[in-house]
Amino acid sequence: MYTVIGATRTRTLRVMWLLEELGETYDQDPAAPNSDTALKYNVLGKIPALVDDGHILTDSVAIMAYLADKHGRFTAPAGTPQRAQQDAMTLWLIDEVDATLWTNARHKDAVPGLEARMHDHYAESMQILSNRFQSEFLMGDEMTVPDILAAHCMGWGASAGFPPLDDKLQDYLKRMRARPAFHAALKH
Incomplete structure (x- = not known):
């Protein structure tokens, strides 16, 4: 266990x-x-x-x-092109979305104008993600680690007052948050 x-x-x-x-x-x-x-x-x-x-x-x-x-x-199997694509998505989410949310949470009160810049960067990143989104999940027809990362960051962004998601990403987030495992984790 x-x-x-x-x-x-x-x-x-x-x-x-x-x-x-x-x-x-x-x-x-x-x-x-x-x-x-x-x-x-x-x-x-x-x-x-x-x-x-x-x-x-x-x-x-x-x-x-x-x-x-x-x-x-x-996850895709290690050593496959699909895994490299999945890892690229994961790293992009960490660099462009998670880091933006974390920087804002950590430093917004200490650096004048930072919050507005982080909100703008988040909005740009969400537009890029929406444009890349082609299937039910980020990497295709099956849920992978990047989906949990992205959904968590989107929820964090919403609760922190970041710009709203477009309809495509709002629908995705609703589907992700409707999963029984998400609710079980919240109640654990």
């Missing part, structure tokens, strides 16, 4: 959502960032962390990639 370290309404939700999609059981310690518990599992005090058979893994995206690879689901 896995142990997830971190409060639900953080990036920890990404890991819990994937575990629910995989049908895996897990315990959760809802530690806050920089708490004694978080520091026990990550010297930086960041959450989430995942404990698996004595191994401690950190970073939500790294944990999701590990779980998807370990269970052979929600």
